[in-house]
Amino acid sequence: MNGFSRTLLRLFLVLLIAAWLILRIPALSVDAAVVTGSWKTQVESCTVVLEEEDRSTYHLRVFQIQNKTKTPCIPSVEAYADAFGRVMQNAAPFQKQGKETVRIFLGRLLELPGMSKELSSTARQAKEWNLSAGKPVRGNENVFVARLLLKSETLRELLSGVKLAHISVEKVLIPSRDMVTRWKRGAAYPNKRVPYDCLLWVEVSSEIR
Numbered sequence: 001m002n003g004f005s006r007t008l009l010r011l012f013l014v015l016l017i018a019a020w021l022i023l024r025i026p027a028l029s030v031d032a033a034v035v036t037g038s039w040k041t042q043v044e045s046c047t048v049v050l051e052e053e054d055r056s057t058y059h060l061r062v063f064q065i066q067n068k069t070k071t072p073c074i075p076s077v078e079a080y081a082d083a084f085g086r087v088m089q090n091a092a093p094f095q096k097q098g099k100e101t102v103r104i105f106l107g108r109l110l111e112l113p114g115m116s117k118e119l120s121s122t123a124r125q126a127k128e129w130n131l132s133a134g135k136p137v138r139g140n141e142n143v144f145v146a147r148l149l150l151k152s153e154t155l156r157e158l159l160s161g162v163k164l165a166h167i168s169v170e171k172v173l174i175p176s177r178d179m180v181t182r183w184k185r186g187a188a189y190p191n192k193r194v195p196y197d198c199l200l201w202v203e204v205s206s207e208i209r
Contacts, residue, residue, distance in 0.1 A: 048087060059104070076113060180193055
C-alpha cells in the first residue's frame with residue numbers, strides 16, 4: 001500500500017468515526033413545542049397547569065408532586081371543571097389568539113375524571129362497535145372514539161366555560177382477549193373489548209358571543 005492509499009484509508013476511517021459520533025448525539029425534534037405561556041391553579045391535591053405552546057396551541061397538565069416527582073392526579077369532575085375554567089379565564093386564549101376556536105391537548109383520557117368508564121360503557125352499547133372483534137363495525141377506532149366523545153356530557157362538564165367544537169384522538173387502547181380474561185378475574189375495568197383510553201385533543205370556542 002503506497003502513501004496515497006494509506007492517506008485515503010485514514011481519511012475514510014476519520015469520516016466513518018465522525019459519522020458514528022454524530023448519529024449517537026440525540027437529535028433535537030423539529031416538532032418539539034416551545035412553551036410561550038403558562039397559567040396554574042390548585043384544586044384538591046392536584047396542580048392544574050395550562051401551557052401555551054408555540055403561541056398557538058395549548059396543553060393542559062394535571063399532576064401532584066410526590067418525592068419531587070410529578071405524578072398523574074385525578075380530581076373530581078366538579079374540581080376539574082372549576083380549575084379548567086380558572087386557567088382558561090386567566091389565559092384568555094380567544095382574545096390572545098384572535099381566533100374563534102383554540103386547540104387544547106388534554107392528555108390521556110384515562111387521567112380525566114369519569115371519562116374512561118363513560119367511553120367504555122358507551123362503546124359497549126353502541127351498535128357501531130363489534131364487541132367480539134374489539135373494533136368498529138366500519139372505519140377505524142380513532143374516528144369511532146372521537147364521535148362518541150363529541151357527544152359526551154361528562155367531557156362538556158369538564159370543559160367549563162367553553163363550547164366543544166371538534167375532537168381528535170390518537171393511540172386508542174382496546175384490551176386483547178387475554179387482557180379481558182385477566183381483568184375479569186381481578187375485577188378490573190373494562191371487562192369487555194371496548195376502548196378505554198386514548199390521547200385527546202379538543203377544539204373549543206368561547207361561550208361568550
